[in-house]
Amino acid sequence: MPARLDRTLIRAAGPDARSFLQNVLTQDLDKLDAAGVLYSALLSPQGKVVADMMLWAAPEGGVLIEADPMRGAELMRRLTMYKLRANATLEDVSAQHSVLASEAAFDGARPDPRLPALGWRAIAASGDAPDGAAAYEAKRIALGVPDLARDAAAEEVFAGEALLDELNGVDFRKGCFIGQENVSRMKRRATTRKKFCPIAFEGAPPAPGSIVRAGEAELGTVRTGMEGRAIALLRLDRALAADAPVSVDGRAVALAPPPWLILPTVEESQS
Template sequence: MTGPTRLDRTLIRVSGPDAHKFLNNVLTQELDRLDNEPVVYAALLAPQGKVLADMFVWAEADGVLLDVDPARSDDLFRRLSMYKLRADAKLEDASAQLDVLMGDAAFAGAVADPRLPALGWRKFAPKNTTITDGAAAFEARRIALGVPDLARDAGPDEVFALEALLDELNGVAFNKGCFVGQENVSRMKRRATTRKKFCPIVFEGEAPAYGAPVLAGAAELGSVRTGANGRALALLRLDRALAAEAPLTAGGKEIRLDPPEWLLLPPAAGAGD
């Protein structure tokens, strides 16, 4: 990746006296952190604790900017408008005025990705038609690092927050007050019951097709999500995959797990689990 390059993102401005308070009541992250940090990673969950949209929350003088994938932005805007109720806050799409820029090294005004510094440096800036599109390069980088893109690797309301690696990637504040879906997230964290997770897999040649089952013998453990030559993300029962005695396969080829060191692994499943 050469930096800075442009990412395809929607920017939603939330402004007004109640902007922080309103969002703090619904998002997974503690927005008081924005008093000292320029950006945090967060998500909006369904009441059952599954991810509807993940996003970056940028500090602004009169509120925040939500940096979200365009595939999830309309639904996010609608849901936040519903949750806003009587809060003195205004939502508007700022994408026509602003770009999100990404680079693999520090550049003027950029900050390290709050999920994982190795993902690169990020900022929002006024629209600039001379800046090139860097989406493909960033896609290759995040697959190499094993970081899921929740707008591509999962459907809305498909995965719980901890299955989506929000714990590992700094997307949940467990010590804050209530947020939508908090009860389930807290229970899964406290009881360490997250057995299904995203994990990188490696193989020879082209990636198995998106959605291809991951098998241990005849047992289906999950499915392949986005990938490239030699590497992909899979969403699977990681405890069973770690304990599998039969070779793992997907799309007719042998694969193996390649969890990054930062991934919180569940205990391997015992017989009969």
């Protein structure tokens, strides 16, 4: 049975809704009707993530923007600022809809555009679906997928560090978007060496903010976690090249990168 996720929903409507969003977001909205849902983000001019989101095709060319409630107000503020003279409206419609998720397909659902293993999701009229936040949190940590509203502060991480490339959150061929120059340069030069990566251990997770070390060298910090596994933001080039054991608060941990994570090359790790 599908379960409900706690999400903010913003409806962008009007003749210029899609063209306005096309100019500011990382995804190509020309693909939205065929896909049904796309993973995207709003970046700062420097290329750092302000908020990530799902984009859903809505009637009459509109778009439903699904985001974490912790980023919803700032996302609305930024989009309103960037809208300028575009003939488009932005409205918070969270009270009218629910976001549902399930491991199996259900009526009206689409595959999660980030990673097939994340299951299926849909937007439906508000109802009494059970709360699925805890189960969904455990699944995404197990898969190594960061939650950018919890694993990072606003404008802390660049798009590449946030795994937007691996998780289909940026279209490098669509043309300009806010922050595009830095994102494209980092992609072209393969200079993203700090990324989110799971770590594995025995027992309860370390406290958020705990330092991950290789010997005495700092590699990064723990973010969210659960029994046996956590998401950490790490200098992967240093972590992969380290000779010393990796630990957190004196406890042994192991890097557990998923197969889809783009790792630094051997040369980058040793440089």
